[in-house]
Amino acid sequence: MSLQSPLARALGKGSAGKGTGHWWTQRVTAVALVPLGLWFVFSLTSLPSYLYGDVAMWLRRPWNAVLLLALVLAMIWHSRLGIQVVLEDYVHGEGAKAAALVISTLLHMLLAVTLVFAIAKVALRAVV
Amino acid sequence: MRSRPLSPHLGVFKWIHTMVSSILHRITGIAQTVGVLLLAYWLMALASGPDAYARAAALLGSVPGRILMAGFLLAFVYHLCSGIRHLTWDAGYGLEKSEARKSFVLVLVATGVIFAALAMLVFFTPGRGAS
Numbered sequence: 001m002s003l004q005s006p007l008a009r010a011l012g013k014g015s016a017g018k019g020t021g022h023w024w025t026q027r028v029t030a031v032a033l034v035p036l037g038l039w040f041v042f043s044l045t046s047l048p049s050y051l052y053g054d055v056a057m058w059l060r061r062p063w064n065a066v067l068l069l070a071l072v073l074a075m076i077w078h079s080r081l082g083i084q085v086v087l088e089d090y091v092h093g094e095g096a097k098a099a100a101l102v103i104s105t106l107l108h109m110l111l112a113v114t115l116v117f118a119i120a121k122v123a124l125r126a127v128v
Numbered sequence: 129m130r131s132r133p134l135s136p137h138l139g140v141f142k143w144i145h146t147m148v149s150s151i152l153h154r155i156t157g158i159a160q161t162v163g164v165l166l167l168a169y170w171l172m173a174l175a176s177g178p179d180a181y182a183r184a185a186a187l188l189g190s191v192p193g194r195i196l197m198a199g200f201l202l203a204f205v206y207h208l209c210s211g212i213r214h215l216t217w218d219a220g221y222g223l224e225k226s227e228a229r230k231s232f233v234l235v236l237v238a239t240g241v242i243f244a245a246l247a248m249l250v251f252f253t254p255g256r257g258a259s
Contacts, residue, residue: 027215027218030211030214030215031215033208033211034208034211034212037204037208038208041201041204041246044250045246045249045250050185050189051185052174052178052181052182052185055174055181056174059174072164072167075160075164076164079157079160079161079164082157082158082161083158083161086154086157086158111164111165111168114168114172115164115167115168115171117175118168118171118172118174118175119171119175121175122171122174122175
């Protein structure tokens with residue numbers, strides 16, 4: 001038997017409390033991704049070439065590195081939330097659903113670490 | 129009791145624009161998660177040095193690679209335009225059925241125009257190739 005009142009059980013779910021956290025975070029990251037995504041695409045299309053030197057030189061500019069970090073982190077956060085909804089809709093069975101969500105979360109974390117490392121390594125390398 | 133189709137169920141509903149745009153938004157979203165994996169591959173190659181980068185660039189710059197890149201670009205542009213449509217709905221605008229139909233057409237037109245312009249810049253400008 002639960003000692004929680006029905007009200008306490010309802011709080012934090014649905015439209016109350018943290019229940020809107022997922023929805024809000026998805027929207028806030030979406031709003032951030034509009035300018036960041038446009039910047040990324042137009043920035044890449046204005047590169048003189050996609051050869052190693054030109055791309056590395058582009059990423060060594062501090063603002064490019066900062067904006068790219070912001071983009072990939074917002075994108076991975078947004079992706080984590082979006083994939084969560086897809087898994088919740090299409091993976092049936094509580095065990096399989098929980099496992100899928102844990103795997104998705106861990107893969108997204110690994111992806112974030114990988115991208116931050118790769119960007120930092122190129123951006124922080126001394127220009128010779 | 130006979131098992132009945134539960135939502136979301138793609139087999140029993142008539143295909144209408146709101147359903148198509150919703151499914152496309154989801155598919156292009158999933159495609160972009162795969163796109164981030166590819167971005168990680170590209171940037172890790174860049175971080176690993178000129179030789180590793182040249183190998184990745186050759187793979188991504190090949191004909192199948194370019195077709196794949198064009199597909200990701202199209203998914204990005206659609207998801208961006210459709211996402212802005214979703215944000216206007218969240219702000220409380222354009223929720224009528226007739227407005228939703230118009231905004232879907234607008235999203236398709238904008239996607240086509242922006243994708244064509246970007247594809248021209250990326251794929252058909254001299255000296256922009258990977259090699």
